[in-house]
Amino acid sequence: MRIEWAPEADLGTPYWWSALDASEPSDPLPETCDLLVIGAGYAGLSAALAAQDCGARVVVVDAGEPGFGASTRNGGMFGAHPRLGWATLKAQFGAEVADGLFAEAQPALDWAKNLIAREAITCDLQQTGRIQLAYTPAHFATQKAMVRTIREKSTVDAQIVERADLGQEIATRLYHGGLLFPAHCAIHPAKFHQGLLRAVRQRGVPVVGQAGVRALEQSGNQYAAQTAKGLIRAQKVVLATNGYTTQPFRWHMARVFPLPSYIIATEELPSNLIGHIAPGRRMMVETRARHSYFRISPDGRRVIFGGRASMAEMGPERAAAQLYKIMLGIWPELEGTRLSHSWRGNTGYSFSHMPHVGQADGVHYAMGFSGSGTVMAPWLGAKAGYQAMGDARGATAYSATRLERSWLHPLERPHFLRAANLWYRQVVDRVERWQAGPGRDG
Ligand SMILES: Cc1cc2nc3c(=O)[nH]c(=O)nc-3n(C[C@H](O)[C@H](O)[C@H](O)COP(=O)(O)OP(=O)(O)OC[C@H]3O[C@@H](n4cnc5c(N)ncnc54)[C@H](O)[C@@H]3O)c2cc1C
Numbered sequence: 001m002r003i004e005w006a007p008e009a010d011l012g013t014p015y016w017w018s019a020l021d022a023s024e025p026s027d028p029l030p031e032t033c034d035l036l037v038i039g040a041g042y043a044g045l046s047a048a049l050a051a052q053d054c055g056a057r058v059v060v061v062d063a064g065e066p067g068f069g070a071s072t073r074n075g076g077m078f079g080a081h082p083r084l085g086w087a088t089l090k091a092q093f094g095a096e097v098a099d100g101l102f103a104e105a106q107p108a109l110d111w112a113k114n115l116i117a118r119e120a121i122t123c124d125l126q127q128t129g130r131i132q133l134a135y136t137p138a139h140f141a142t143q144k145a146m147v148r149t150i151r152e153k154s155t156v157d158a159q160i161v162e163r164a165d166l167g168q169e170i171a172t173r174l175y176h177g178g179l180l181f182p183a184h185c186a187i188h189p190a191k192f193h194q195g196l197l198r199a200v201r202q203r204g205v206p207v208v209g210q211a212g213v214r215a216l217e218q219s220g221n222q223y224a225a226q227t228a229k230g231l232i233r234a235q236k237v238v239l240a241t242n243g244y245t246t247q248p249f250r251w252h253m254a255r256v257f258p259l260p261s262y263i264i265a266t267e268e269l270p271s272n273l274i275g276h277i278a279p280g281r282r283m284m285v286e287t288r289a290r291h292s293y294f295r296i297s298p299d300g301r302r303v304i305f306g307g308r309a310s311m312a313e314m315g316p317e318r319a320a321a322q323l324y325k326i327m328l329g330i331w332p333e334l335e336g337t338r339l340s341h342s343w344r345g346n347t348g349y350s351f352s353h354m355p356h357v358g359q360a361d362g363v364h365y366a367m368g369f370s371g372s373g374t375v376m377a378p379w380l381g382a383k384a385g386y387q388a389m390g391d392a393r394g395a396t397a398y399s400a401t402r403l404e405r406s407w408l409h410p411l412e413r414p415h416f417l418r419a420a421n422l423w424y425r426q427v428v429d430r431v432e433r434w435q436a437g438p439g440r441d442g
Pocket of ligand 1: 040041042044062064066068069071072076079211213214240241242243244246247248261263306346347371373
């Protein structure tokens, strides 16, 4: 499919970055600290705030500029419900842990909203609600069962939207119903990151860019981290590198793999067209396996449309063509719309699809957000920071999940994603289209 690009088109650069102020100069790397945080995304910055609050001398380092990772590239859908149903969680981790994970959803969301208010972060926070759109009748039946469990196991507000009422949310005949989380929100993800970064620096915590950790050695009760900007010694370490984890962190690379997610932004559209296609102005996400997620930009003028154009690497033009085609499948009236941006980022997937806060060889970590991290990464990053400092506020049900290895991924590079990509395209997509009913083209 041929894409028409808007004159301001910027391929490979996230739409969100155009709203950022010029980056502040990097802090120099100190020689020592109490706690070294590796990774300056939401999780690392939040870990730094928590540990600093406990009285620690904290330093944050990042391999790129702070915010280089997913935290400034994501869709800005702000919610905290576990990715998996209660029964699946019970089967994996036991009933008590499943209860704990469900119970933590509302406190995590409330805490993250409060973090934005407390630190006076202007990040276009809007309580839009988020709707999961059922692609097949079976998915809708699962949603109905899920709503019952959510009400039973948590204080989260979740509502079923019948197919007949979907027109109030989205102008398409594609979906069979939906599950609405009215308290979920929209944010501008890069502004949220920049606000967190400022909050950390305002507390006197150095955040050092271009200082990727190349080696980490423990001797006695101290760590020595060799970074691209020199050596730093620390009593404790929190690793917050999620989908960007590289050597020397082989243990984590084997358990959390980078799964690319791609996003396009349209040119500015007439407000009556936006009002027509997305009257509910919700954050929207599909239930199909290779799901798309989409929203209206905070200024109300563009469609931001994301999805798994591919599980493997793909250039911005090819990815844009794939996403554009899927977008037209939902909203044919967008045919001819020009695009302004096409970019990608790495989600950090765990094989259980659940994040984990724990320790390996004495190194604390929070990762495995599996595509849902605008709330969970800061929430669990703070938990890791508190745990590193031995503070009781670090307690979380996410320490009872597990980061496990899989035979699919014996090496550090996730070669299995090529085969998985083929499997989803050739088999799962086709089965789901057939289950969805007539009118779904390839
Ligand atoms: C395209 C896309 C769309 C998404 N949409 C949503 C959404 O709408 N809602 C939602 O809830 N979640 C979404 N997510 C997920 C969410 O963005 C992430 O879960 C979250 O940002 C993870 O934050 P983090 O701090 O753990 O990692 P990141 O923000 O990825 O930061 C990790 C950092 O670690 C650094 N690093 C790596 N190795 C080293 C090293 N050796 N030394 C120093 N630094 C290192 C990297 O440079 C990087 O800056 C999306 C993700 C992507 C990619």
